[in-house]
Amino acid sequence: MVEIEEIGSGMRLERIGAHSHIKGLGLDGDGRAKVVADGLVGQVRAREAAGLVVMMAKEGKLSGKAVLLAGPPGTGKTAIAVAMARELGEGVPFIQLSGSEIYSAERKKTEVLMEAMRKAIGVKIRELRKVYEGEVTSLDVKMGSSPYNPFIKVPQEAVINLKTSEEEKKIRVGPNVARQLIEYAISEGDVIMIDAKDGRVSKVGRSSEAFTFDLEAEQVVPRPNGPVLKEKEFVYILTLDDLDRMIAKRRGGGLFSLLLGVESKEIDPEVRVAVDQQVKEWVEEGRAEIIPGVMFIDDAHLMDIEALSFISRAMESELVPIIVMATNRGVTKIRGTDIEAPFGMPLDLLDRLVIITTEKYSEEEIGEILKIRAREEGVEIEEGALELLKKLGAEKSLRYSVQILGIAGVRARTKGEKKITKEEVEQVAQRFSDVKEAVDYLKKYESELLR
Ligand SMILES: Nc1ncnc2c1ncn2[C@@H]1O[C@H](COP(=O)(O)OP(=O)(O)OP(=O)(O)O)[C@@H](O)[C@H]1O
Ligand SMILES: [Mg+2]
Numbered sequence: 001m002v003e004i005e006e007i008g009s010g011m012r013l014e015r016i017g018a019h020s021h022i023k024g025l026g027l028d029g030d031g032r033a034k035v036v037a038d039g040l041v042g043q044v045r046a047r048e049a050a051g052l053v054v055m056m057a058k059e060g061k062l063s064g065k066a067v068l069l070a071g072p073p074g075t076g077k078t079a080i081a082v083a084m085a086r087e088l089g090e091g092v093p094f095i096q097l098s099g100s101e102i103y104s105a106e107r108k109k110t111e112v113l114m115e116a117m118r119k120a121i122g123v124k125i126r127e128l129r130k131v132y133e134g135e136v137t138s139l140d141v142k143m144g145s146s147p148y149n150p151f152i153k154v155p156q157e158a159v160i161n162l163k164t165s166e167e168e169k170k171i172r173v174g175p176n177v178a179r180q181l182i183e184y185a186i187s188e189g190d191v192i193m194i195d196a197k198d199g200r201v202s203k204v205g206r207s208s209e210a211f212t213f214d215l216e217a218e219q220v221v222p223r224p225n226g227p228v229l230k231e232k233e234f235v236y237i238l239t240l241d242d243l244d245r246m247i248a249k250r251r252g253g254g255l256f257s258l259l260l261g262v263e264s265k266e267i268d269p270e271v272r273v274a275v276d277q278q279v280k281e282w283v284e285e286g287r288a289e290i291i292p293g294v295m296f297i298d299d300a301h302l303m304d305i306e307a308l309s310f311i312s313r314a315m316e317s318e319l320v321p322i323i324v325m326a327t328n329r330g331v332t333k334i335r336g337t338d339i340e341a342p343f344g345m346p347l348d349l350l351d352r353l354v355i356i357t358t359e360k361y362s363e364e365e366i367g368e369i370l371k372i373r374a375r376e377e378g379v380e381i382e383e384g385a386l387e388l389l390k391k392l393g394a395e396k397s398l399r400y401s402v403q404i405l406g407i408a409g410v411r412a413r414t415k416g417e418k419k420i421t422k423e424e425v426e427q428v429a430q431r432f433s434d435v436k437e438a439v440d441y442l443k444k445y446e447s448e449l450l451r
Pocket of ligand 2: 077326
């Protein structure tokens with residue numbers, strides 16, 4: 001029996017700040033995109049395509065395939081990937097990494113990818129356990145000499161009276177449970193649960209029937225129903241990576257690693273095989289369910305041939321998340337080779353991709369997106385300021401105008417102004433270059449900059 005502990009799955013939310021306004025793909029019942037919905041504007045064809053992909057994924061028809069979002073910078077590729085994950089539902093793992101993040105001095109590229117992939121696969125585990133549950137109506141802990149140190153008194157056993165709405169039961173527990181009762185400061189009137197098999201104690205809260213000193217500090221719960229000894233279902237959602245780490249920790253190192261706190265940076269492939277095996281068994285027994293999430297690789301052209309082949313291979317395996325990649329490159333060299341290829345990807349991989357292209361926005365669409373962003377950031381915006389931002393977005397890039405809006409918003413707020421004015425946008429825009437300006441600058445001063 002595997003003991004389950006919860007480890008926070010390292011979801012990376014910080015980088016989706018710029019996309020916090022996106023709630024979904026904004027499609028109607030027939031899968032058609034509404035012009036403005038769920039925080040998304042325009043890009044109708046790509047959104048409808050993304051909707052079809054989500055549908056395929058839900059039906060399990062996406063195996064052996066991955067998705068590529070291709071299009072110029074600032075055309076909403078990342079936005080659509082985020083929307084796809086939202087569309088798949090709450091609790092579905094979403095892991096985002098950039099093609100450049102796989103390069104590290106300490107770990108192999110394939111290891112980084114493998115870990116990300118396993119973080120993007122959730123396992124919902126159901127477990128039926130026998131527990132004693134009830135309100136403590138009396139508690140008597142017997143202390144005795146410690147077997148290791150006769151001068152110290154430790155809890156030796158306890159007799160607890162547990163009450164539910166239906167019955168009352170007196171139970172006697174050994175030193176392990178008695179110690180936990182003291183540790184958690186269990187007292188009369190608490191509702192507790194004791195695992196019948198491993199004796200783990202948990203405090204559910206303070207019974208609503210009991211006298212409570214401090215209402216704020218304690219969670220008040222009703223006195224439990226049913227018998228004291230009962231079977232209860234517990235549900236946990238872990239990722240394959242969480243399970244890998246738990247098993248690796250148990251297997252690895254022994255006393256040496258405990259003392260020195262050495263944690264191996266890489267997980268033994270054997271551990272992963274064992275985890276997969278275990279999870280498959282659980283699924284067959286009906287005790288677990290696999291929840292494939294989304295692994296989103298932004299700037300996928302930054303991956304080299306080795307990483308790309310890893311992705312191709314991984315797509316074929318059984319336990320695989322929905323892989324969504326994005327790139328803004330056209331025909332370019334496949335990294336690590338001299339071969340030019342569309343999107344910098346080998347043809348055999350391209351062959352297995354579902355490709356969704358995104359198109360440049362019109363000035364109106366940019367205006368709508370900016371309005372949504374302004375609302376999201378809690379700032380109002382003057383008509384003239386919006387016009388200017390729209391123009392900047394069309395001339396330079398959407399990304400640039402979204403950024404300028406963000407900065408102007410912060411500036412207005414610190415000055416205590418309610419609305420972003422045109423002057424504010426002008427001033428901020430004057431101070432920051434867009435990519436093209438920066439490149440022109442580099443060209444102009446090429447000879448004077450250090451190399
Ligand atoms: N159709 C849209 N509706 C609403 N917001 C959008 C839409 N498209 C893009 N955005 C927002 O505009 C900004 C820039 O878009 P995004 O980062 O998705 O572009 P990208 O195609 O991924 O660009 P890059 O190639 O530079 O990575 C983001 O804040 C994004 O949320
Ligand atoms: Mg992007």
